[in-house]
Amino acid sequence: VLTVSAMPGAPQLPPFTVFAAGAAGGGEKETTAPLSLDELSLYAAPQQNRRYAEPEAGQLEERVATFRKLAEPYSAWCSGTFDKIKPKVQKVVQFGSDAYACLQKPPKDFYPRAGIIGFAGMLGLFLARGSRVKKLLYPAGFMAVSASLYYPEQAAAIAKSTGDSVYDSAVRSYAALEKILKNPQSKDANGDKSKRNP
Incomplete structure (x- = not known):
């Protein structure tokens, strides 16, 4: 193959003449045929029709996916429970x-x-x-009294917070008891009135 003109670094090569050799020993005439760069198979880019094919899932992948779907509610519950318990555990560890x-x-x-x-x-x-009640109350009471003698400030703070919580719980229980006692009387009164005036 003989090239007539070629410029190195040119963006596009112009058409050139190609001399094809005949069969060896045939005595045929040499023919010349001008070819362009697009006609040569060396420079022609084949058309590419590529598509991404999703690989098929195997048995192991399907089983893992099924297990993940089954375990998803439990993992969400565990993470929510862990978020609630985590501060308490950190307090215990800090203590x-x-x-x-x-x-x-x-x-x-x-x-x-x-x-x-x-x-x-x-x-x-x-x-x-x-008595089992005495076995719970006496040791705790004696220890609390002796500890309050040595640590009066901490004992006063604990007594104040405990007193406030006991007072709040007593008020709540009294309100709940009062509500329970008033409701049956009002129902009986309404029932008696309905019986008297049909």
Whole structure:
């Protein structure tokens, strides 16, 4: 193949003449036929009709998808429950780490005070013979009294918060009891009136 003109770096090559050789030893005449670049198979780009085919899901993929659909409500429930429980767990962990740090470097006279509070609880347990209610109330009461002697500020704060919560619960229970007692009387009164005036 003989090229007549070619310019390197040209954006488009012009048509050129191609000399084709005949069969070897045939004695035929050489023919010349002008060809363009588009007619040569080397430069012609084949038409590409590409389509993306979705691969078929295998048995394992189908089983995993089915399992995920079945487990989705439970995982949502677990994540919601975990979000509710997480702050409480963090508070417990923080309390444990604070208690451990306090026991590593305790304040002055911590162990003697703890010993006296524990002894008061054991004394309450010893004095509470015969009744399960006494076994709950006496040790807790003796320990609370002895702890309040050593830590009066904390005892006052706890007593105040406990008193407020007890007062609120007493008011709520009184309102609920009053509502329960008033409703049956009003129903009976309405029933009596309906019986008297048909």
